[in-house]
Amino acid sequence: MPAVSRERFLRWFAELAGIGRTDTGWNRLAWTPLEVEAQEWFRGAAESIGLEVRRDGAGSLWAVTPGAGDGPYVCAGSHVDTQPDGGAYDGALGVVCALEAVAAVLESGQPRSRPLAVISFVDEEGARFRTACFASRAIAGELDVDAVIGAMGEAPKIHGVTRESLLASREELRRVGAFLEVHVEQGKALVDRGQALGIADVLAPRSRYRAAFEGESNHAGTTPMAGRRDALVEAARFILAVDEAARARPGAVATVGRIEVSPGSTNSIPGRVECTLDARAPEVETVEDLVAGLRGRFPDARIEQESRNTGARFDSGLRAALYASAESAGVPVGDLPSFAGHDAGILAPHVPAAMIFVRNPTGASHTPAEFASDDDCVAAAQVMAGALAELAR
Amino acid sequence: MPAVSRERFLRWFAELAGIGRTDTGWNRLAWTPLEVEAQEWFRGAAESIGLEVRRDGAGSLWAVTPGAGDGPYVCAGSHVDTQPDGGAYDGALGVVCALEAVAAVLESGQPRSRPLAVISFVDEEGARFRTACFASRAIAGELDVDAVIGAMGEAPKIHGVTRESLLASREELRRVGAFLEVHVEQGKALVDRGQALGIADVLAPRSRYRAAFEGESNHAGTTPMAGRRDALVEAARFILAVDEAARARPGAVATVGRIEVSPGSTNSIPGRVECTLDARAPEVETVEDLVAGLRGRFPDARIEQESRNTGARFDSGLRAALYASAESAGVPVGDLPSFAGHDAGILAPHVPAAMIFVRNPTGASHTPAEFASDDDCVAAAQVMAGALAELAR
Numbered sequence: 156m157p158a159v160s161r162e163r164f165l166r167w168f169a170e171l172a173g174i175g176r177t178d179t180g181w182n183r184l185a186w187t188p189l190e191v192e193a194q195e196w197f198r199g200a201a202e203s204i205g206l207e208v209r210r211d212g213a214g215s216l217w218a219v220t221p222g223a224g225d226g227p228y229v230c231a232g233s234h235v236d237t238q239p240d241g242g243a244y245d246g247a248l249g250v251v252c253a254l255e256a257v258a259a260v261l262e263s264g265q266p267r268s269r270p271l272a273v274i275s276f277v278d279e280e281g282a283r284f285r286t287a288c289f290a291s292r293a294i295a296g297e298l299d300v301d302a303v304i305g306a307m308g309e310a311p312k313i314h315g316v317t318r319e320s321l322l323a324s325r326e327e328l329r330r331v332g333a334f335l336e337v338h339v340e341q342g343k344a345l346v347d348r349g350q351a352l353g354i355a356d357v358l359a360p361r362s363r364y365r366a367a368f369e370g371e372s373n374h375a376g377t378t379p380m381a382g383r384r385d386a387l388v389e390a391a392r393f394i395l396a397v398d399e400a401a402r403a404r405p406g407a408v409a410t411v412g413r414i415e416v417s418p419g420s421t422n423s424i425p426g427r428v429e430c431t432l433d434a435r436a437p438e439v440e441t442v443e444d445l446v447a448g449l450r451g452r453f454p455d456a457r458i459e460q461e462s463r464n465t466g467a468r469f470d471s472g473l474r475a476a477l478y479a480s481a482e483s484a485g486v487p488v489g490d491l492p493s494f495a496g497h498d499a500g501i502l503a504p505h506v507p508a509a510m511i512f513v514r515n516p517t518g519a520s521h522t523p524a525e526f527a528s529d530d531d532c533v534a535a536a537q538v539m540a541g542a543l544a545e546l547a548r
Numbered sequence: 549m550p551a552v553s554r555e556r557f558l559r560w561f562a563e564l565a566g567i568g569r570t571d572t573g574w575n576r577l578a579w580t581p582l583e584v585e586a587q588e589w590f591r592g593a594a595e596s597i598g599l600e601v602r603r604d605g606a607g608s609l610w611a612v613t614p615g616a617g618d619g620p621y622v623c624a625g626s627h628v629d630t631q632p633d634g635g636a637y638d639g640a641l642g643v644v645c646a647l648e649a650v651a652a653v654l655e656s657g658q659p660r661s662r663p664l665a666v667i668s669f670v671d672e673e674g675a676r677f678r679t680a681c682f683a684s685r686a687i688a689g690e691l692d693v694d695a696v697i698g699a700m701g702e703a704p705k706i707h708g709v710t711r712e713s714l715l716a717s718r719e720e721l722r723r724v725g726a727f728l729e730v731h732v733e734q735g736k737a738l739v740d741r742g743q744a745l746g747i748a749d750v751l752a753p754r755s756r757y758r759a760a761f762e763g764e765s766n767h768a769g770t771t772p773m774a775g776r777r778d779a780l781v782e783a784a785r786f787i788l789a790v791d792e793a794a795r796a797r798p799g800a801v802a803t804v805g806r807i808e809v810s811p812g813s814t815n816s817i818p819g820r821v822e823c824t825l826d827a828r829a830p831e832v833e834t835v836e837d838l839v840a841g842l843r844g845r846f847p848d849a850r851i852e853q854e855s856r857n858t859g860a861r862f863d864s865g866l867r868a869a870l871y872a873s874a875e876s877a878g879v880p881v882g883d884l885p886s887f888a889g890h891d892a893g894i895l896a897p898h899v900p901a902a903m904i905f906v907r908n909p910t911g912a913s914h915t916p917a918e919f920a921s922d923d924d925c926v927a928a929a930q931v932m933a934g935a936l937a938e939l940a941r
Contacts, residue, residue: 433814
């Protein structure tokens with residue numbers, strides 16, 4: 156069984172965490188020189204363990220075992236970009252775990268019949284252009300290439316990406332024989348259960364909506380309460396109904412995260428309000444039932460679906476390999492649904508994919524407060540190494 | 549008794565309404581060439597009935613009877629500036645009524661012992677620099693001259709206003725022996741009562757607050773409902789409580805007109821929300837009781853008072869003169885509190901002041917939908933003329 160190097164793992168993690176670190180958090184935004192710097196760090200680390208690195212048409216780096224050819228490879232990876240003022244672990248932990256796991260497999264000298272690859276995807280966060288999971292969507296053929304090229308201006312050039320290279324990147328998907336991703340947990344379920352790691356079972360279905368409420372704007376002083384049609388009062392009822400509806404459905408979450416009020420003046424009754432609604436649950440029927448209930452309670456609101464993701468089940472064979480590896484390593488694990496978008500979730504409907512979540516004592520995500528202990532991080536790399544060794548055998 | 553000229557009144561009103569009229573409403577914003585054009589129209593109309601026009605240090609025009617000297621004058625007036633895409637009546641109706649009323653008094657040939665003046669105040673709306681009732685505040689000594697001069701850049705120059713002229717304009721107040729203002733009603737109380745005109749009794753006390761709600765921002769997908777502290781959910785409870793609290797107190801109005809959510813992302817639980825609260829009622833105790841109730845229900849919210857106006861009672865002698873004039877003219881009138889800021893309200897604590905509101909079938913304000921019938925407008929000018937004649941006798 157391969158054995159990961161704790162010292163190398165921590166050194167690599169510290170090196171990557173040194174890029175884009177500021178007083179207010181980590182800032183390696185996609186399509187900026189700091190993402191390039193992090194990718195170049197990845198290239199150097201991968202080459203230091205004998206991997207050969209190439210860039211695909213979506214800008215991602217692929218580090219493969221020599222002589223791997225066109226694959227398919229047993230792949231692991233994640234991304235190096237962050238949210239604005241993000242944390243040290245999101246993305247970076249997955250990339251370093253993948254590198255360390257592959258290094259350990261190579262050092263173990265065990266015979267392999269399949270090539271290995273580490274993928275460092277570009278722009279998973281989508282923080283700049285609302286292009287979440289950009290590079291995994293590109294190879295999965297799920298990116299509206301003309302729309303994103305139209306919206307991103309000169310930005311793609313920084314990774315050599317063009318409309319033509321993006322279209323060509325769809326050919327990469329067949330090189331992925333399997334994909335494993337480690338990610339810091341974005342909640343506290345593992346803390347509550349006393350487990351170091353979670354093995355993802357499903358990527359929860361998710362839908363995004365835009366809700367609009369029409370009232371009548373008028374003078375805030377001279378319009379009696381009885382004659383008012385205040386759109387913000389109706390939106391407030393909606394916000395509370397969203398909260399109640401999610402609490403009434405086990406496992407569901409629903410959030411109003413943005414709101415816009417017109418005319419938006421201290422002195423004016425709100426005449427129009429628009430807000431977002433993000434709803435997720437382990438079963439797509441739960442999401443749809445929740446939203447149907449809201450439509451019933453607010454028949455005058457315009458509630459329009461903006462996006463819909465029916466979720467994915469992660470691969471049972473890969474999950475079995477991860478459970479077996481965790482048992483060998485003596486690491487306490489359990490199933491955990493994923494409620495956020497990840498490159499592994501994009502790939503899951505197309506190729507065998509699986510995820511390992513690492514316990515996060517703060518439960519925070521996309522802030523500098525997100526955290527995982529060194530022990531838990533190293534355990535994740537070790538569990539991944541055992542699974543990769545088995546899958547490549 | 550003086551008799552107003554319906555023909556002249558309507559011609560003047562149409563002339564002024566022709567300035568700054570656009571497809572989306574009237575746009576004579578303060579400190580712009582269109583406000584200057586409207587003031588120059590005022591100068592011409594006033595001179596056509598023999599008044600002498602001068603500009604004060606705050607930019608307002610004073611049209612006085614010849615030989616009036618330093619007064620004090622029996623004054624009437626309003627303003628010619630509008631909100632962006634405002635209506636035809638707000639301000640303009642008061643200026644034209646004042647001109648027509650003074651013209652009728654002069655034409656009546658009745659003996660006068662006191663001089664008359666029509667004042668066309670600058671920047672009543674405060675739409676550009678949040679300087680509502682700029683010019684009346686200036687002469688009342690209620691303007692923070694250094695602050696507004698600092699905030700307004702080059703704008704004051706258009707009316708020849710400087711820091712020094714503004715400070716000097718405080719001397720104007722002693723020239724105001726009385727002030728009458730006609731204004732279109734900014735609600736529908738007179739329609740409901742079947743009265744053409746309302747005689748203002750009080751300027752309702754008004755307080756503005758800023759309320760802040762602290763929660764905890766986190767990932768909208770991965771944070772279970774049970775662990776959430778969503779600041780927008782708490783703010784929604786507040787918005788509904790504001791609405792309920794005002795409805796429970798007869799005559800009170802309360803409005804949340806602006807709201808800001810942080811981080812304001814579809815994908816993030818709101819961690820902080822700030823909103824405005826505007827509360828008014830005929831009695832200041834009602835406003836304070838309403839807000840105290842909200843503080844009790846939301847002990848964790850930070851509710852800070854931003855401004856406080858304890859209101860004003862309009863002058864009983866002037867009100868009696870207006871009632872007597874209305875009775876002579878056979879115009880149905882009744883008391884009406886004012887729930888908005890007006891130049892007459894600014895002057896009321898300092899000099900005898902009163903207001904006439906004109907029935908508004910739409911109840912709209914600050915939009916092109918605001919309206920008053922020609923008959924009601926002419927009636928307002930006639931009632932004002934009768935009162936001015938009596939006061940100047």
